[in-house]
Amino acid sequence: VAAEGRQMAVWSLFVQYPNREPVLRELVAPQSLSELRDALEVFDDQHLLIVDPHHGQFPVERVSDLFDGCSLRVAVPRRRVFVSRSDGLIQHRPVVWYPGAGAEQIESAIVKACGFAVGTAIEVMDGDVAVVISATIPNDSALTAVPLAPEGGSVVVTGSRAGSGQIPLPPNGCLPRSPESPRGPRMRTATTPTVPPRPGTRAGANSVPRSAAVPAGPVGAGQRARSGTPQHPGGAGYPARPGTGGSRTGSPSRPCGGGYGAELPAPASPATPGLGVAPAPAPSPEQPTPGSAGASAVAAASAGADEHCVHILAGHAGPVLSLCTVGDVLFTGSQDCSIMIWDLNNLQYIGTLPGHTGPVKCMAATLGRKMLCSGSQDKTIKVWSLETFSSTKTFLGHSSEVNTMTVLENSEVLLSGGEDRSVRVWDLLSLTLLASLEQAHLSGIFAIKQLDGSSFVTASRDRTIKVWTTSTWQARCTLGPPHYDGVSDVAAGSRQGRLFSASRDRSIRRWDVQSLESDLQFTSAHSDWITCLALSPSENTIFSGCRDATVKVWDAELRCMTMLTGHKGPITALLTVDGHLFSASHDRTVRVWRVDQFEKS
Numbered sequence: 001v002a003a004e005g006r007q008m009a010v011w012s013l014f015v016q017y018p019n020r021e022p023v024l025r026e027l028v029a030p031q032s033l034s035e036l037r038d039a040l041e042v043f044d045d046q047h048l049l050i051v052d053p054h055h056g057q058f059p060v061e062r063v064s065d066l067f068d069g070c071s072l073r074v075a076v077p078r079r080r081v082f083v084s085r086s087d088g089l090i091q092h093r094p095v096v097w098y099p100g101a102g103a104e105q106i107e108s109a110i111v112k113a114c115g116f117a118v119g120t121a122i123e124v125m126d127g128d129v130a131v132v133i134s135a136t137i138p139n140d141s142a143l144t145a146v147p148l149a150p151e152g153g154s155v156v157v158t159g160s161r162a163g164s165g166q167i168p169l170p171p172n173g174c175l176p177r178s179p180e181s182p183r184g185p186r187m188r189t190a191t192t193p194t195v196p197p198r199p200g201t202r203a204g205a206n207s208v209p210r211s212a213a214v215p216a217g218p219v220g221a222g223q224r225a226r227s228g229t230p231q232h233p234g235g236a237g238y239p240a241r242p243g244t245g246g247s248r249t250g251s252p253s254r255p256c257g258g259g260y261g262a263e264l265p266a267p268a269s270p271a272t273p274g275l276g277v278a279p280a281p282a283p284s285p286e287q288p289t290p291g292s293a294g295a296s297a298v299a300a301a302s303a304g305a306d307e308h309c310v311h312i313l314a315g316h317a318g319p320v321l322s323l324c325t326v327g328d329v330l331f332t333g334s335q336d337c338s339i340m341i342w343d344l345n346n347l348q349y350i351g352t353l354p355g356h357t358g359p360v361k362c363m364a365a366t367l368g369r370k371m372l373c374s375g376s377q378d379k380t381i382k383v384w385s386l387e388t389f390s391s392t393k394t395f396l397g398h399s400s401e402v403n404t405m406t407v408l409e410n411s412e413v414l415l416s417g418g419e420d421r422s423v424r425v426w427d428l429l430s431l432t433l434l435a436s437l438e439q440a441h442l443s444g445i446f447a448i449k450q451l452d453g454s455s456f457v458t459a460s461r462d463r464t465i466k467v468w469t470t471s472t473w474q475a476r477c478t479l480g481p482p483h484y485d486g487v488s489d490v491a492a493g494s495r496q497g498r499l500f501s502a503s504r505d506r507s508i509r510r511w512d513v514q515s516l517e518s519d520l521q522f523t524s525a526h527s528d529w530i531t532c533l534a535l536s537p538s539e540n541t542i543f544s545g546c547r548d549a550t551v552k553v554w555d556a557e558l559r560c561m562t563m564l565t566g567h568k569g570p571i572t573a574l575l576t577v578d579g580h581l582f583s584a585s586h587d588r589t590v591r592v593w594r595v596d597q598f599e600k601s
Contacts, residue, residue, distance in 0.1 A: 014071045015040055016051075020358060020377060022071065023400060023419065026443075030063055038547075040072070043319065043335070043586070047075045081137055083124075085114045086146045103133045114145045121148040135317050309566050310580070311347050311592035315340060320584035323575040324363035324372065326386065330582070331372060332590055333360030339374055341389070344577065347592065355382055355391050364405045364414065369428055373414055375402030381416055383431065393431045397424050404448045408456070408470065417445030417458055425473060435473045441466065449492045451513060457499065459487035465501055467516060479516060483507065489532045493539035496556065500542055502530035508544060508558060522558040526550070534574035534581065541598050543581055545571030551583050553598050561598055566591055 009029040016022040030036035042048050049057045051071040060066065079101075082092040093113045097106055110133075111120050123146045124131045131143060318335030325331070329350070330342040339353040339360055358378030365372045370386040381395035381402055400419035407414050413434065414426040421444060423437040441460035450456045451467065455476060459465050465479040465487055483503035491500045492513070499511040508530065510520040526546035534543045541561075542554040551564040551571055569586030576582075579596025 009068075011066070011068045013040070013066070013069075016071070016073045017377065018046075018074060018076050018358075020379070020401065029068075033060065033063055036060070036063060036066070040074070042074055049073045049075055079135065079137070079139055081139075081141045081143055083110050083113055084142070084144050086125075086144050090114055092142065097135065101135050103135065106135065106137075107133050110143075110145055116145075116147055122146060123148055308562075308564055308593045308595065309591050310594050313342060313347060313349075313590040313592070314588060315349060316588050318359070319569065319572060319586035319588055320590055321359055321361050321572050322363050322374075323573045323582055323584050323590070324365050325575060325577055326365035326367050326372065329386075330577075331363055331365070331374075332584065333363050333374060334588075335359040337376070337378075339363070339372075339384075351389065353384060353389065353391075356380070358401065361401060361403055362405045362416075364407045366407045366412070366428065369412060371428060373405060373407070373428075375405050375416055375418075377401040379418075381405070381414075381426070383428075395424075395426055395431075395433070397433055397436065398422065400444075403444060403446055406448050406450060406456070408450055410453065411470075413470075415448050415456060417448045419444040421445065421460075423448065423458060423468075437468075437473060440475070443486070446487060447489045449490050451492050451499065452494060457490055457492065459490045459501060461486035463487060463503075465490065465511075477516060479511060479518070481518070483509070485529075488530060491533040491535045491542065493535050496539045498539065498556070500533055500535070502533045502544055504529040506530060508533075508542070508554070510556075510558060520558055522554075525554075525558075525560075526552065531571055532574045534576050536576055536595070536599055537578065538599055541595070543574050543576070543595070545574050545583060547571070549585065549587075551581070551593070553595065555598075564593055 011027055011029050013025050013027070014022045015025050025040060027039045030039060037048060040048070048060045049072065050060055050065060051057050051073050057073060060072070066072075078096055080094055080096045083095055084091045084093070090113070095106070095109050095113050097109065107122065108118070110124065111118065111122060114122070116122065124133055125144045125146055126141060131137065131141075137143075313332070316332065316334040316336050316338070318337075320332050320334050322333035323330070324333075325344065328344045330344050331353075332340045332342065334340070337354070337356045337358060337360065339356075341350040341353065342348065343350055353374075356374065356376040356378055358376045360374050360376050362375040363372060365386070371392075372384040372386055373381055374384065375381050379396075379398050379400060379402065381398075382391050383393040383395070384390065385392050395416075398416065398418040398420055399422075402416055402418045404418075405414060405416040407428070412428040414428055416424050416426065417440070418424075421439055421441050423440045423445065424433060425435040425437070426432070427434045440458060441462050441464065443461035445458050445460050447459040448456060454471060455467055455469050457465055457467050457479075463482040463484065463486060465482075467476040467479065468474065469476050479501075483501065483505050484507075485504035487501055487503050489502050493499070497513040499513055501509045501511065502525075503509075505523075506526050506529065507521060507523045508525045509518050509522075511518050525544060526548060528547040530544050530546050532545040535541070536543075540556050542556070542558070544552050544554065546552070547570040549565070549567045549569055549571065551567075551574065553561045553564065555561060564581075564583070567583065567585040567587050567589070569588075571583055571585050573584040574581065576595075579594060579599070581593040581595045583591050583593065585591070
């Protein structure tokens with residue numbers, strides 16, 4: 001029922017996302033196509049198709065094409081560019097690839113299409129501008145391949161009638177990745193200033209060993225920097241949606257006004273690309289200027305773009321969806337189905353963990369067991385050894401995508417929540433299922449956080465927050481009053497005895513852990529859905545991320561201190577490490593912000 005008292009129609013739609021079975025999604029009848037795509041969480045580089053048993057599949061062009069109970073499919077189209085040789089012997093030859101293709105595979109296909117010898121180094125140009133080879137080059141681009149002759153040698157050409165540059169599609173729809181060459185940015189060797197190790201991370205029990213088995217990406221002085229570039233919305237086989245043309249270019253990890261710490265100087269040679277040394281981009285006049293409905297009430301001061309940003313991590317080929325740290329290592333999970341590993345001491349890329357067949361939506365780690373757990377849209381949870389950086393176990397049990405997880409402190413127990421409305425309890429010692437809390441909520445579970453030594457909380461799309469006991473795995477109570485829309489995230493602090501919840505209703509609430517009652521609420525905290533929360537180490541500062549691409553900084557009384565801008569897409573995850581905040585976004589980057597100046601004792 002709407003706020004003014006009129007009843008609102010609710011639709012039941014059967015949606016098939018990539019690499020998974022159809023799921024039932026219930027939502028208020030949308031008023032526009034953009035509202036529908038947002039409600040179904042369809043990304044700009046994906047197509048929404050109506051599945052008609054009699055007429056096949058066709059793109060959704062208007063809301064009036066839909067009806068209650070219809071079937072939809074979210075499709076990721078193949079990518080295609082047209083390449084020509086710089087000497088004119090070959091003109092506009094198509095090169096095609098599918099989701100999962102790596103930069104090396106695409107470059108090899110371009111070399112083959114242009115008739116160069118296998119292994120020939122090439123530079124790809126768009127006019128007089130060099131193009132970074134990635135899986136997300138704008139669709140149907142017309143590019144020119146220029147061979148780079150080795151020193152003292154010449155380029156070998158195998159003939160102008162070489163085969164096409166199409167990369168064949170395997171039966172499962174994804175190209176295999178070589179374990180020797182995992183997906184990840186390639187870089188030139190560059191001298192990067194380092195930051196002294198954080199106390200207690202490099203030595204002793206808190207150090208994660210850097211094994212020789214880490215799947216580091218290939219590094220060579222003759223290689224060019226590679227990074228993921230946001231996909232063009234158009235694709236071969238399906239028409240592009242109007243109003244979404246154009247593309248944005250990403251960059252490898254780069255400092256933004258310094259480095260991870262204030263003592264990290266700016267790079268001496270910005271002309272040398274590489275992780276940690278590429279210059280930060282100038283603020284774009286087209287950058288969105290997110291607003292806040294409650295800005296006048298809190299007198300929030302908006303920080304200029306990159307004012308507090310000290311570093312940018314890039315390299316994923318899709319939106320970054322999850323963050324996790326253990327010891328001095330940062331893990332980033334993405335819609336591209338991979339997990340990237342970064343060194344927190346110098347913010348350098350270490351390697352990639354491939355294995356999931358769906359977006360990596362959540363991660364949790366335990367330093368004591370030296371384990372990383374990752375949950376995915378492919379319905380699985382993978383357990384990774386932090387000693388060998390290899391997968392040691394795959395948990396099966398969730399019947400739908402895994403949205404959230406946490407490892408209970410002082411125990412070897414992993415809790416996971418999914419779109420199937422269940423909470424599952426896993427023993428990390430025996431790597432077995434301890435308990436399954438079916439129908440824990442009336443809808444998908446978005447967040448699980450430990451509340452204290454004997455309880456944890458879950459937050460759901462059904463607008464509720466529940467408190468559970470770890471002794472019986474039973475629900476203790478449901479917090480009230482509920483939010484007016486799905487609860488997207490919660491942040492619990494044991495020091496101050498406070499729990500904060502964020503919702504799609506754009507509000508943030510504070511709860512007292514002892515009484516389990518809400519003692520403070522700020523409505524219209526953002527101009528759109530609030531997607532994630534994080535607490536500072538002192539628990540006196542709260543950070544909230546929003547779908548409007550902004551991060552806001554709040555004190556414990558929910559007074560907004562500033563707004564961090566710079567991302568070009570919705571914020572998906574937040575994480576605090578010492579005096580820094582890490583923010584993940586649909587723009588395929590992770591930004592590092594210096595935020596210790598907001599702390600209050």
